[in-house]
Amino acid sequence: MPHAEAPRWTTYANERLASEGFRRGGGRAAVIDLLDSQECALSAQEIEDQLRSGERKVGRATVYRVLDELVELGLLNKVEIGDGVARFEAAFPEGADHHHHFVCSNCGKLIPFEDDELERALRRVARREGLVMESHEVTLRGRCPDCD
Amino acid sequence: MPHAEAPRWTTYANERLASEGFRRGGGRAAVIDLLDSQECALSAQEIEDQLRSGERKVGRATVYRVLDELVELGLLNKVEIGDGVARFEAAFPEGADHHHHFVCSNCGKLIPFEDDELERALRRVARREGLVMESHEVTLRGRCPDCD
DNA sequence: TGCTTAACGAGACTGAGTCCCGATATTGTC
């Protein structure tokens, strides 16, 4: 949920891509627009299907290619909740809108959450172990309020 | 790294399986013994290969079946570092030997670490969000000391 | 010893993700 006054992720992503020397291709633009309109993570299959059913057809190879590029540039977070399907969601600069996920082991619902202390603890660990942290993932599993 | 005086994980796992009414099968025993001798996580493929090259052959179906059972019983932790391969490692009761992983984005090395404050932060988040946490995974990504 | 049924394993199958390679579109230059 970006702040109302913050620029759209699409804008940020496109600027970044331009500055990295990428050309502007229709397939990539379609994937970016779709991801920008999402609340939380989407799988490659979901992206492919939604684009196929829309007016802008995009091949599977392109979807995966674009997702890889964006993850590589840090414009996208790859979320893996353990069901064998990778999901992707927009990542804002400076860690804005940075969050993690809770997965209900009963109904499968994906609930996002954020916590500063958790983030601090992670940074502290990395420093203590002498590791240069580039990214991290946290997944909590259990019962959601509905299923408890 | 279990404490020297602590019982072997094999023992603990077998007792638990017995108390749950499982019969003692050769395939399951082989998988358990192999996992007990490991320092950190092993993939299903690695387990299958190591058992196949040893004297105790175990079919793939059995390996996956046993791993699922053990994860279900909380005797095993499923570790997914994002390369499309699930790994498994012994889980001790009471969270003893509980740890998480750092993955080097350059050389792929898997480095285990533990941190009480991180664990506390996770429990706090779950409570605040009204979620009943059954398990969790944390993966840090970046450069290890060797590759930095 | 004999019965019941859990445990096992060969191998077919599924599906996410990868690759190849020819077709198409973008950008810079003239």
Place this chain on the structure above:
DNA sequence: GACAATATCGGGACTCAGTCTCGTTAAGCA
């Protein structure tokens, strides 16, 4: 605008972790 250079795209074959089926083996028990 035309053209060359090359980034982008996509159909479809392919890989391979993980799943399923079903007939066989063997643990537990009376």
